[in-house]
Amino acid sequence: EGSIVRAILRLDELLRKIRQAAILIGDPDLGAKLQQTSDRIRRDIVFAMSLYLQ
Secondary structure (H helix, E strand, O other): HHHHHHHHHHHHHHHHHHHHHHOOOOOOOHHHHHHHHHHHOOHHHHHHHOOOOO
């Protein structure tokens, strides 16, 4: 379970970095697609706020 959670978190971070790069090079369409993809994976327990880490 933990490795899947870490993989999803890393994927989200990668999508955010690629989105920033797409915006910097002037490709807002790609940036929007990457944002939609990130929004779709940012759901469920993986991205819930931790009770222990604040």
